[in-house]
Amino acid sequence: MTKEKLTLEDEIVELRRQVDELSAAVAAIRSPQHGKKTIKGDNVFVDSSTVLVSGENATICLGDHTKVWRGGEWTGPVTVGKRVFVNQGSYIRPLVTIEDDVSLGPFVRLITDTHEIGHKTRRTGTPKKDAIRIGQGSWIGAGATVMGGVNVGKRSIVAVGAVVNRDVPDNVLVAGVPARVVRQIKDFDEFAELIDPFDPKSASKGADCSDSRYNNAEG
Structure with a gap:
């Protein structure tokens, strides 16, 4: 009985060893491609299926938590602050800065790439990249696209599916294609409220309806 028990225990130990070896092999196959110049702060999590392309002059820096x-697929240089949450399927191009406490919904695209307008034989001329900055505390909704050269203000919201091709002020909600300001965000002690900046009645709630940023009629 003792011999059978020891044999069984030995088999269990051997099986566990084999499982550990297989797990390590699978982890190696699935290991994320994080490049040579990816810098991670404390308590950073990057899913193994996300590709971070970094290298000389193309550092990707991820802040704490x-x-x-x-x-996801990212190409450096990209700088990310602390406590940033990025949902699945993110596509982030070079020259992007994401400040602290930002949230990106699923399938968000931050695209800095564009081209000069080319001659009639080919309209895509010389390629270039225009930097993007996402301000502290902002929320970019699912499927939204932010184009090169855009600064999204602090604590603002970009609605689901919006295409942002111009700067976004602080504390507003933008929506649509192209994105426009549709609400101002008013913070109170323990909650926030969306205010229509075009409604005269909201003046009493603190919306500055005279601000030219909210009355830009161009596309």
């Missing part, structure tokens, strides 16, 4: 979920 940042979480990046599955299926």
Whole structure:
């Protein structure tokens, strides 16, 4: 009985060893491609399926407590602050800065790439990249696209599916294609409220309806 018990225990130990070896092999196959110049702060999580392309002059820096979920593709240089949450399927191009406490919904695209307008034989001329900055505390909704050269203000919200091709002020909600300011965000002691900046009645709630940023009629 003792011999059988020891044999069984030995088999269990051997099986566990084999499982550990297989797990390590699978982890190696699935290991994220994080490049040679990816810098991570404390308690950073990047899903193994997310590709971070970095190298000389193309550093990707992830601040403390940042979480990046599955299926993303980033190309440096990219700078990310602390406590940033990035949902699945993110597509982030070079020259992007994401400040602290930002949240990106699923399938958000931050695209700095564009071209000069080319001659009639080919309209895509010389390629270039225009930097993007996402301000502290902002929220970019699912499927939204932010184009090169745009600064999204602090604590603002970009609605689901919006295409942002111009700067976004602080504390507003933008929506649409192209994105426009549709609400101002008013903070109170323990909650926030969306205010229509075009409604005269909201003046009593603190919306500055005279601000030219809210009355830009161009596309």
